[in-house]
Amino acid sequence: MRAIILEALHISKRLPHVRREDLKDLWRAALLVWKSAPGWAVASIALVIPQGVLPLASLYVMKLIVDCVATGYSSADSEAVTGQLLMFVALAILVELLSILIQSAANIASEFQSTLVSDHTQDILHAKSVAIDLEYYESPKYYDTLHRAQQEAAYRPIHIVRSLTQLAQNAISMASTVALLFLASWAIVVALLMASIPGILVQMIYSGKLYRWQVSRTEKDRKSWYLHWLLTDKSFAKEIRLFDLGSIFRDRYTALREQLRKEKLDLSVSKSKANLAAQAIESMAVFGSLAFLAMEGMKGNITIGDITMYFGALVQGKAVIGSLLSSLTGLYEDRLFITNLYDFLDLEPNIKDPLKPVKVPRPIEKGITFEGISFSYPGSSSVTLNDISVKIKPGQVIALVGGNGSGKTTLIKLLCRLYDPQKGRIAIDGVDLKDMRVSDLRREISVVFQDYAQYNLSLAENIWLGSAAGPLDMGKVAKAARDSGVDRILKRLETGYETTLGKWFDKGTDLSIGEWQKVALARAFIRDSQIIIMDEPTSSLDPKAEAEVFAKFRELAKGKTAIVIGHRLSTVRMADCIYLLNDGHIAEKGTHEELMALKGEYAQLFEIQAVNYR
Numbered sequence: 001m002r003a004i005i006l007e008a009l010h011i012s013k014r015l016p017h018v019r020r021e022d023l024k025d026l027w028r029a030a031l032l033v034w035k036s037a038p039g040w041a042v043a044s045i046a047l048v049i050p051q052g053v054l055p056l057a058s059l060y061v062m063k064l065i066v067d068c069v070a071t072g073y074s075s076a077d078s079e080a081v082t083g084q085l086l087m088f089v090a091l092a093i094l095v096e097l098l099s100i101l102i103q104s105a106a107n108i109a110s111e112f113q114s115t116l117v118s119d120h121t122q123d124i125l126h127a128k129s130v131a132i133d134l135e136y137y138e139s140p141k142y143y144d145t146l147h148r149a150q151q152e153a154a155y156r157p158i159h160i161v162r163s164l165t166q167l168a169q170n171a172i173s174m175a176s177t178v179a180l181l182f183l184a185s186w187a188i189v190v191a192l193l194m195a196s197i198p199g200i201l202v203q204m205i206y207s208g209k210l211y212r213w214q215v216s217r218t219e220k221d222r223k224s225w226y227l228h229w230l231l232t233d234k235s236f237a238k239e240i241r242l243f244d245l246g247s248i249f250r251d252r253y254t255a256l257r258e259q260l261r262k263e264k265l266d267l268s269v270s271k272s273k274a275n276l277a278a279q280a281i282e283s284m285a286v287f288g289s290l291a292f293l294a295m296e297g298m299k300g301n302i303t304i305g306d307i308t309m310y311f312g313a314l315v316q317g318k319a320v321i322g323s324l325l326s327s328l329t330g331l332y333e334d335r336l337f338i339t340n341l342y343d344f345l346d347l348e349p350n351i352k353d354p355l356k357p358v359k360v361p362r363p364i365e366k367g368i369t370f371e372g373i374s375f376s377y378p379g380s381s382s383v384t385l386n387d388i389s390v391k392i393k394p395g396q397v398i399a400l401v402g403g404n405g406s407g408k409t410t411l412i413k414l415l416c417r418l419y420d421p422q423k424g425r426i427a428i429d430g431v432d433l434k435d436m437r438v439s440d441l442r443r444e445i446s447v448v449f450q451d452y453a454q455y456n457l458s459l460a461e462n463i464w465l466g467s468a469a470g471p472l473d474m475g476k477v478a479k480a481a482r483d484s485g486v487d488r489i490l491k492r493l494e495t496g497y498e499t500t501l502g503k504w505f506d507k508g509t510d511l512s513i514g515e516w517q518k519v520a521l522a523r524a525f526i527r528d529s530q531i532i533i534m535d536e537p538t539s540s541l542d543p544k545a546e547a548e549v550f551a552k553f554r555e556l557a558k559g560k561t562a563i564v565i566g567h568r569l570s571t572v573r574m575a576d577c578i579y580l581l582n583d584g585h586i587a588e589k590g591t592h593e594e595l596m597a598l599k600g601e602y603a604q605l606f607e608i609q610a611v612n613y614r
């Protein structure tokens with residue numbers, strides 16, 4: 001009890017400050033709902049007023065009926081009274097039917113509105129996910145924020161609007177009920193209102209507790225999701241069976257869920273106890289008022305019809321207070337939780353377009369320059385690239401080689417502006433990449449990353465996605481397929497280019513890793529870009545396919561600026577210039593012949609590989 005009082009004091013201290021923020025957040029949610037489905041929002045609002053007033057109209061008709069029956073006993077003209085009674089009964093039926101009709105219409109409006117709002121919010125979430133920097137994907141905090149936002153996105157904004165409309169409806173009902181009860185006694189009204197205060201406090205306190213618990217459990221929740229994914233996704237299915245890992249992950253999952261369940265249960269039990277005390281106080285006020293009304297009736301101060309009406313109003317008042325409470329506290333809770341969604345939507349990309357973008361040179365005339373680049377990954381204390389300078393002339397093919405983790409892929413990520421270097425600059429024809437529109441720059445780059453994507457879409461779409469700015473052109477798709485060797489896979493696909501790749505969907509056909517890599521190559525080849533980058537493009541190809549791709553590559557890269565990353569030195573020897581990276585800096589550079597003559601690290605690596613391939 002002491003804890004509840006302390007928490008109540010804590011909340012009351014914060015109320016003036018919270019209120020401004022509350023209103024801002026609620027307004028933002030209301031705007032979101034409005035933009036998602038303006039028509040349905042109008043319908044919902046229009047239905048609120050009759051829903052608030054009709055219950056009272058029903059009570060009043062009931063009073064008329066009871067009073068009519070009471071006067072019927074003493075009236076000489078029983079026929080006239082019966083006629084009047086029947087009219088009142090008909091009126092009661094009419095009011096009831098109207099209530100049902102309006103309720104049904106409100107339900108339909110609410111259902112449509114919910115679906116539209118949920119889909120619209122999900123769309124905003126998707127748009128944000130693709131707009132933010134890659135850097136966010138490196139941070140567990142980002143995944144926590146996304147996880148919480150996803151949990152809230154589907155229903156929280158509409159929940160807020162429902163609570164608001166319900167609040168308006170309850171406020172109308174409450175105002176009319178209070179006005180009616182005032183006719184009986186002001187003391188009843190005061191007692192009822194006072195008795196509802198403990199309930200409000202309990203709800204607010206526990207909403208805050210629930211919110212804090214939800215935030216603190218996010219990591220555990222995500223861990224359990226991760227374990228679920230390990231147990232159900234295809235990527236892990238082979239190892240899980242072979243190493244018999246199923247029971248280990250299942251046990252971990254069960255332990256985590258058990259912990260979460262226990263925490264939630266403790267919270268629910270404690271809330272139920274507090275609720276019980278609050279409701280007992282409220283019930284005492286209601287039944288005390290009922291006793292008072294009964295006494296007044298017995299004294300003859302009010303009619304039997306009045307007693308029926310006031311009794312009804314009291315019962316209704318109790319229900320309205322309950323509903324008012326739940327919509328008020330629902331709003332308080334919603335306001336707390338909607339911040340999860342806003343936290344995600346308010347993430348700002350650091351890599352932004354400049355105010356006055358310069359066009360990307362087309363054709364590139366002088367080339368690409370990396371000028372004294374140094375870079376560390378966000379949150380990492382080690383330097384990944386240290387004072388790198390590279391010059392690539394248009395039409396040149398350069399190769400980046402070096403051990404694992406030497407920084408080759410990172411250099412490519414900087415060129416694509418997935419990250420920005422902390423020192424130095426990258427320029428095309430002397431124009432800093434930061435002065436170009438990000439999308440314009442990326443349109444000029446075609447990349448096959450090591451961890452290329454495997455889209456569970458048709459083969460044609462898998463290739464076309466490389467040039468998705470234009471319509472699907474089967475001529476171009478077929479050419480890219482020939483250049484990358486995909487046409488060989490085609491022969492065994494029953495529905496040719498229409499075949500869905502992967503096993504996610506019905507009739508999907510899976511490919512081998514090497515075949516998927518060829519599809520990724522085709523996706524890069526179809527793109528009409530001036531820069532082409534291949535990060536270990538042939539690592540999964542058999543030697544014959546690899547030789548073919550490289551033979552084609554020089555031809556395809558003609559007129560383009562190309563960067564190839566490779567571990568098999570035999571395949572990169574055709575490059576115009578080879579850069580050997582070591583621990584984030586350039587250790588050697590030159591043509592294959594120059595580097596061999598240097599007899600340095602490159603020559604040593606080449607010899608080792610040559611022996612292994614012999």
Ligand SMILES: Nc1ncnc2c1ncn2[C@@H]1O[C@H](COP(=O)(O)OP(=O)(O)OP(=O)(O)O)[C@@H](O)[C@H]1O
Pocket residue numbers: 138377378380384402403404405406407408409410411450
């Ligand atoms: N997202 C990241 N966050 C922090 N460090 C990273 C990240 N990605 C890579 N690194 C680190 O940066 C260094 C360079 O990585 P990079 O992927 O550029 O190497 P690489 O030369 O392409 O290696 P490989 O030949 O194995 O593909 C490595 O030490 C790696 O651990």
